[in-house]
Amino acid sequence: xxxxxxxxxxxxxxxxxxxxxxxxxxxxxxxxxxxxxxxxxxxxxxxxxxxxxxxxxxxxxxxxxxxxxxxxxxxxxxxxxxxxxxxxxxxxxxxxxxxxxxxxxxxxxxxxxxxxxxxxxxxxxxxxxxxxxxxxxxxxxxxxxxxxxxxxxxxxxxxxxxxxxxxxxxxxxxxxxxxxxxxxxxxxxxxxxxxxxxxxxxxxxxxxxxxxxxxxxxxxxxxxxxxxxxxxxxxxxxxxxxxxxxxxxxxxxxxxxxxxxxxxxxxxxxxxxxxxxxxxxxxxxxxxxxxxxxxxxxxxxxxxxxxxxxxxxxxxxxxxxxxxxxxxxxxxxxxxxxxxxxxxxxxxxxxxxxxxxxxxxxxxxxxxxxxxxxxxxxxxxxxxxxxxxxxxxxxxxxxxxxxxxxxxxx
Ligand SMILES: *Cc1c(COP(=O)(O)O)cnc(C)c1O
Numbered sequence: 321x322x323x324x325x326x327x328x329x330x331x332x333x334x335x336x337x338x339x340x341x342x343x344x345x346x347x348x349x350x351x352x353x354x355x356x357x358x359x360x361x362x363x364x365x366x367x368x369x370x371x372x373x374x375x376x377x378x379x380x381x382x383x384x385x386x387x388x389x390x391x392x393x394x395x396x397x398x399x400x401x402x403x404x405x406x407x408x409x410x411x412x413x414x415x416x417x418x419x420x421x422x423x424x425x426x427x428x429x430x431x432x433x434x435x436x437x438x439x440x441x442x443x444x445x446x447x448x449x450x451x452x453x454x455x456x457x458x459x460x461x462x463x464x465x466x467x468x469x470x471x472x473x474x475x476x477x478x479x480x481x482x483x484x485x486x487x488x489x490x491x492x493x494x495x496x497x498x499x500x501x502x503x504x505x506x507x508x509x510x511x512x513x514x515x516x517x518x519x520x521x522x523x524x525x526x527x528x529x530x531x532x533x534x535x536x537x538x539x540x541x542x543x544x545x546x547x548x549x550x551x552x553x554x555x556x557x558x559x560x561x562x563x564x565x566x567x568x569x570x571x572x573x574x575x576x577x578x579x580x581x582x583x584x585x586x587x588x589x590x591x592x593x594x595x596x597x598x599x600x601x602x603x604x605x606x607x608x609x610x611x612x613x614x615x616x617x618x619x620x621x622x623x624x625x626x627x628x629x630x631x632x633x634x635x636x637x638x639x640x641x642x643x644x645x646x647x648x649x650x651x652x653x654x655x656x657x658x659x660x661x662x663x664x665x666x667x668x669x670x671x672x673x674x675x676x677x678x679x680x681x682x683x684x685x686x687x688x689x690x691x692x693x694x695x696x697x698x699x700x701x702x703x704x705x706x707x708x709x710x711x712x713x714x715x716x717x718x719x720x721x722x723x724x725x726x727x728x729x730x
Contacts, residue, residue, distance in 0.1 A: 329708040329717055331671040332636070334517040335598065340590045347586030354581040362585035363528070365592045370489075371504025372511065372530035374537035377585060378544050381486045381514025383578035384527035385413035388510040389454060391529075391539040392480040394419040398453035399445045402484075403433040404676045404697035406458040410484050411677050419453060421687055423678045428700040429625040431460040431638070435469045437696070442477050452479040459488030459502065461624060461673070461706075462602075462633035467507040468495055481507065485530075486514035489521065490599035491633035502633065503530045510536050515584075519635060520598055521591035523584035539573075547575035601711040602634035605718060609637055609707065612722040619644075620729045621659075621705075636673055637709035640700070653702040660705060662728040668721055671706040 347358055359377055366375040378384050394400045395417035402410045404423045414421045422445060425437040438455065445452050455474050457465040467483065474481045483502075485491075491502040503511045510533075513519075515526035529540045542549065548571045556572075557564050610623050621639040626632060641656040643649075656672075663670050676697040678689030691698050707721055 326667040329668045329713070329721065330710075331669060331706045331708055332518040333710045333712065334522045335594075335711050336522075337594075340587055343586045343590035344583055347583050350582060352582050354579055354583075356582040358582040358585040358589060359580065362589045362592070365589055366503070366513070366528055366530060369503075369592060369595060370501050370511070370530055373504075373532040374530070374534070376529045376531075376537055376540040376544060377580050377588075378527050378529070378540075378578040379580045380525050380578075381484075381512060381516060381519075381527035382409040382413065383544070383576070384512040384514070384529045384540075385409055385456070385482070385484065386416050386576075387540040387543040387578065388482045388512055388529050388531075388536070389413045389417055389419070389456075390543045391510060391531075391536040392454045392482070393417075394453045394480075398451045400454040400456060401438065401441050401445075401452060401479075402456040402677070403458050403460070404678050404694045405431045405460060405674055405700055406484065406677060407486070407674055408677060408680070410456050410458055411683065413456075414454070415686070420450075421683070423683075423687070423689060423694065425694045425696040426460075426700060427625075428640075428696045430463060430627075431624065431700050431704070432463065432465050433457045433470065434696055435466055435473070438470065438473055442473060442479075446477065452477045454480045454482050456482045456484055458484040458486075459491065459633075460636075461638050462487045462491055462635040463624070463626060464488055464491050464493040464502055464630045464632075467493065467505070471507045480509040483508035483511045485511050486516075486519060486527075487635035488633045489513055489519070490595050492631040494629035499631070504532075506532055509533060510540075515588055515591075520602075520633060521588060521595055523580065523588040523591070526580050526584055526588060542573050543575045544578040545575055546577065547571045547573035598711045599633050602709060603632065605709060605711075605713055606632065606634045606637055608715065608718050609639075609722070612718065613639065616722055616726050617729060621725060634709060636671075636706045638673065638704050638706050641703040641705065643699075643703065649699060649702040652699075656703050656705055659725065659728055663721075663724060666724045668708065668724055670708075672701070672704060673706045674701075676701050 363375040399420040400414040511530040515523040
């Protein structure tokens with residue numbers, strides 16, 4: 321088959337069915353296109369699936385991080401800590417508030433926040449006489465982080481935990497033998513989600529803050545909508561004043577417009593009905609890849625390490641180009657670039673997730689970060705490649721990806 325006739329395989333894509341289209345078509349005829357009942361229904365569904373007490377839906381995962389960070393006052397002189405390997409938004413949300421950001425290194429075999437590195441960063445911040453305000457771990461690729469260990473460190477230094485779960489909706493993890501769904505736990509003070517089309521369920525653009533704490537919900541709601549409210553218990557002027565009436569509202573904090581339209585929540589609600597099926601298919605695809613790579617390409621590409629007490633939701637399926645004896649990281653990076661190019665020639669559009677944040681020019685300048693302080697992140701970045709992973713990927717597609725890599729390797 322010539323390359324021209326090959327179907328393109330992206331690294332991720334959404335799955336929209338007729339019932340999703342019908343849900344949006346119905347919602348667009350409602351009297352409310354935004355701030356209507358679909359928003360609340362979507363939020364209720366998120367709570368039901370994750371076990372969180374409250375959900376505040378908003379217009380992106382980035383807004384959700386900003387809303388959560390605002391709830392813990394991650395601003396001023398205080399330092400918030402996120403992982404070196406994540407999407408830019410996990411760090412930007414702190415910078416929006418004027419807060420300082422520090423980064424932990426990652427375990428290169430999982431790309432997850434390294435707990436020993438977190439402890440070192442906390443010690444360093446405290447040695448500078450500063451307060452750690454928030455810790456923002458990331459469930460990279462869909463595998464939950466070690467939340468109990470991170471919670472313990474956060475408690476010891478008085479920090480909040482904002483879990484960036486943009487990759488892990490539908491995942492689960494064990495604590496003391498009990499399984500917990502991602503998103504509904506007291507181990508994190510807030511959990512954020514994204515509904516970008518590349519994520520598990522989509523609203524086009526969208527996000528949410530999940531929390532069990534009423535105060536966090538209230539602040540997230542205020543930040544979502546200009547800091548305004550009509551809550552009679554909190555209004556500062558008497559209801560019987562001629563200047564006050566049913567129209568009256570007050571602003572008591574600074575907020576933004578981070579609202580998500582009803583139309584999009586109708587899509588999200590429809591998609592959420594399929595989350596379990598989506599995640600089950602992702603896990604089956606990962607198992608197939610794992611088996612084929614172990615059989616066909618040992619020592620060439622290596623899947624990420626999986627912990628038995630964490631159920632990966634597989635937002636991404638990442639392999640690492642193996643580091644052979646005598647290889648420098650430059651050699652690994654060159655081989656990964658070669659594999660990326662080879663796959664692209666064969667219409668397989670892999671991706672690299674992510675360029676380490678402390679290696680970004682902006683953060684090197686703003687936070688004074690140096691790549692040599694993040695050896696795990698740079699080692700991961702040198703060899704990582706996100707292969708096609710989405711529920712519509714067929715078994716034949718999986719074989720095609722593996723065989724194309726096998727041709728490259730030979
Ligand atoms: C996608 C993503 C975000 C941001 O979500 P948007 O909806 O694109 O704003 C934040 N963190 C991580 C880890 C992500 O993957």
